[in-house]
Amino acid sequence: DLIVENSLDSGISILAPTDYKSSIFFGSTDGNTVGRIAYYHSLHTQTTDRNKLIFFTEDERRMEITSSAISLLEANLFVPSGFNLQHASDAASTSEMMFKSNANMEFYIDYDDNTIDRSFRWFANTSDERMRLTEAGELAVFNKAIIGGTGGGDGTLHIYTGSAGTVTASTSANDLVVENLTDCGISILCPDDKFGSILFGDAS
Numbered sequence: 001d002l003i004v005e006n007s008l009d010s011g012i013s014i015l016a017p018t019d020y021k022s023s024i025f026f027g028s029t030d031g032n033t034v035g036r037i038a039y040y041h042s043l044h045t046q047t048t049d050r051n052k053l054i055f056f057t058e059d060e061r062r063m064e065i066t067s068s069a070i071s072l073l074e075a076n077l078f079v080p081s082g083f084n085l086q087h088a089s090d091a092a093s094t095s096e097m098m099f100k101s102n103a104n105m106e107f108y109i110d111y112d113d114n115t116i117d118r119s120f121r122w123f124a125n126t127s128d129e130r131m132r133l134t135e136a137g138e139l140a141v142f143n144k145a146i147i148g149g150t151g152g153g154d155g156t157l158h159i160y161t162g163s164a165g166t167v168t169a170s171t172s173a174n175d176l177v178v179e180n181l182t183d184c185g186i187s188i189l190c191p192d193d194k195f196g197s198i199l200f201g202d203a204s
Contacts, residue, residue: 016041017041019041020041020044021041022039022041023036024036024037031059035057040054105122105124107122108120128142153177154168155169156176161180162181164180
């Protein structure tokens with residue numbers, strides 16, 4: 001129905017003033033706007049949509065593209081509703097892929113070889129790092145780690161196999177907590193010609 005041909009580069013331009021938008025509409029007997037692509041220019045009256053390329057289906061926005069991010073806005077797409085996937089740069093100017101929720105939880109895939117190593121990183125409230133897994137196989141958990149539990153936990157590292165009942169580790173001795181619903185313990189294993197140790201130390 002429309003063919004654009006040239007012996008050099010060819011294209012179609014849709015030009016509008018900076019306070020308007022440029023659009024392509026798709027229609028059928030179901031309606032004349034069942035599909036739509038719109039670019040909102042830099043001074044558009046909808047200030048939150050300025051400089052965005054927005055894709056609509058059945059008059060519902062489903063994807064937004066800006067110069068810094070791609071946001072998919074439907075739960076059955078690759079990224080659930082309430083999240084967006086962004087290409088980002090951290091303070092050290094490293095390349096990352098960021099998966100971010102509206103609740104300020106962020107997951108980064110850092111794929112550049114830099115001072116913080118290639119890694120997976122989880123953040124809460126944007127700047128509070130909670131966990132990091134590096135390419136060297138090192139796992140860092142910040143503030144608290146719960147292994148085998150379903151949440152909560154005591155102290156800094158809580159190894160949970162089963163509930164010991166209504167009991168909480170003393171705050172004077174909760175850097176490592178081992179909990180089970182039956183007999184429980186810690187084993188230190190070594191060869192016959194070596195020895196195992198538990199050491200106590202202080203600044204003096």
